Amino acid sequence: MNVMNSSVDWMLDDALTVPGTRHxxxxxxxxxxxxxxxxxxxxxxxxxxxxxxxLQSISRSTTEFCGASETPWRQTLVEFAGGFVFLIAAGPGAYLAVSTSENVDMEAVTFRMHKLVDRLGKELSTPVREGYVG
Structure with missing residues (x-):
């Protein structure tokens, strides 16, 4: 199986159209x-x-801290002195991450990420590998 999906690589650049995004x-x-x-x-x-x-595994394991155990994980945001890392679900078994500078419109980044996930739909889905428990 091809680990990289070059047909999606160029689409990820669309998430970087918000000023201050990096990768x-x-x-x-x-x-x-x-x-x-x-x-x-x-x-x-x-x-x-x-x-x-x-990081997403740890984030998902803390749902009870936010409420009921069935509370679904949606996003993790990590802040550093020089910027942020946004991590969202992108389909079954797939996650989209974007790194930014500290001077970024956080709402615009999240919006752009969700629009990208919507646009790509099933192409972003990654089936869980056999034998993996996550």
């Missing part, structure tokens, strides 16, 4: 890189995909 990657729930925007190396995107898979 976008599409990853599977088990940390496999599925696609990446221009400007981020394959090695760096692979490393970030693995880390962000762990």
């Amino acid at each position: 976008a990657i599409l990853l599977s729930s088990d940390g496999m890189l599925r696609a990446r925007s221009q400007g981020i190396s394959r090695d760096e995107a692979d490393r970030q995909a693995a880390a962000l898979a762990g």
Whole structure:
């Protein structure tokens, strides 16, 4: 199976039209890189995909802290001194992540990410690999 989806790579650049955005990657729930925007190396995107898979897993495991255990996870936002990382669901077993500078319109980034997920629909779906428990 081809891990990268070059037909989606160029579409991820659309998420970067908001001023202050840096990189976008599409990853599977088990940390496999599925696609990446221009400007981020394959090695760096692979490393970030693995880390962000762990982040979404941890985020989803804290739903009871927010309310009932059936509260669905929607987004994780991590703030750093120099910017943000946005992580959202992009279909069954797939997640979209965008990194930004600190001076970004956060609402515009989230809106653009959700529009991209809507536009790509099933193309962003990543089936869970056999034997993976996530």
